[in-house]
């Protein structure tokens with residue numbers, strides 16, 4: 341295990357070296373010991389405090405090698421070449437014994453050449469939201485960047501109002517975004533684009549170098565990974581909120597958390613980002629927006645691929661997404677993995693949830709009730725007749741599949757979480773943290789690390805939002 345700085349070294353003319361600007365009275369508030377162990381960080385930093393000290397050590401290895409990456413992106417459909425790490429720094433790449441590479445990236449590290457009008461900082465509220473969401477998604481089996489630690493401080497950072505400044509270290513395969521490739525293509529810096537492709541293939545997809553056309557295979561891989569990710573978001577009711585191409589990872593992981601939300605009440609057109617006036621990133625738009633983003637990325641492949649090849653890669657998106665989504669939804673209802681013809685039942689169920697404004701997660705969990713019957717299903721809805729008719733068809737389909745009930749319920753409980761990160765739960769944890777206690781954050785992280793288990797002692801965390809938490813306006817500023 342050792343630290344690498346390959347992005348900084350191999351693409352040195354595409355980054356800026358920047359020192360970390362320390363925060364006033366920093367404190368290590370949350371540390372993900374399990375993740376540290378998983379990425380073998382323990383060997384390098386035997387204790388969390390060592391990492392913490394190293395961060396603020398001007399001559400330390402992390403500080404000396406920290407860089408801001410340059411990228412651009414399509415924001416709400418419009419091209420913006422002015423983006424880059426405006427407040428985040430890539431500290432190092434951790435290479436594990438199995439040669440897996442993990443970027444360590446510090447968010448809220450201060451100004452960089454790409455900060456534009458920003459202060460380079462992050463606030464406690466948004467770093468907690470990112471920490472909670474990435475760990476919650478991970479436990480649900482949804483690919484995501486991870487949270488390694490959160491540093492709170494006494495620094496005042498100004499947003500709509502004065503807030504507490506904080507930093508977060510996240511970890512993931514790489515921080516290469518669609519917007520990296522777009523930037524060097526759109527600004528006609530084709531040599532740099534070529535270096536970025538070479539670096540990406542060599543470092544992250546070496547197996548593709550043996551393919552007839554590595555560029556084609558890379559695009560295909562990104563298309564498929566993105567489709568798989570979106571299928572999961574849709575199945576678990578996750579709304580990202582800011583699917584700009586600079587927030588899209590080439591690894592198909594959930595990336596850059598802003599005003600995201602897990603659905604409470606099922607509303608397919610739900611918009612979690614209050615600045616998104618046209619609903620571009622509404623829940624039910626995510627599948628088509630991801631394809632739009634892949635199209636934007638594909639332009640950067642045009643120096644290497646014909647239009648026919650690009651079309652061939654992109655057309656795989658829809659089929660893959662539909663297949664994956666159908667399989668995931670099938671599992672939620674207890675159908676066989678290779679079950680077919682179940683999407684009418686799925687869609688009728690979703691229509692019923694939407695019509696009667698039922699809670700997405702609780703409704704699916706109801707289907708895993710050991711003693712489910714027609715009465716219970718009818719009681720859950722307002723439109724009893726429709727619910728009963730749906731249940732009758734559902735039972736008929738289950739009978740057709742003939743999976744033993746016990747076996748089926750086990751699989752269903754592994755596909756239908758009892759606990760999700762509802763916005764009001766995150767807000768409760770933030771309120772406590774702003775008063776100085778991270779106990780609620782830790783408790784919530786514990787509950788969400790086993791989202792499929794009953795954990796009866798934590799029943800209150802499975803509840804639908806109280807009145808104040810139902811129409812929360814999550815600030816876009818972070």
Ligand code: AMP
Pocket residue numbers: 422423424425426427428454455456457458459460461462582586587596598818
């Ligand atoms: P985001 O909305 O977080 O995806 O950020 C979009 C762009 O704005 C990226 O280039 C960020 O680095 C930059 N940015 C966001 N917040 C700040 C900030 N407080 N200071 C400097 N740059 C920022």
Ligand code: MG
Pocket residue numbers: 586587596
């Ligand atoms: Mg971003």
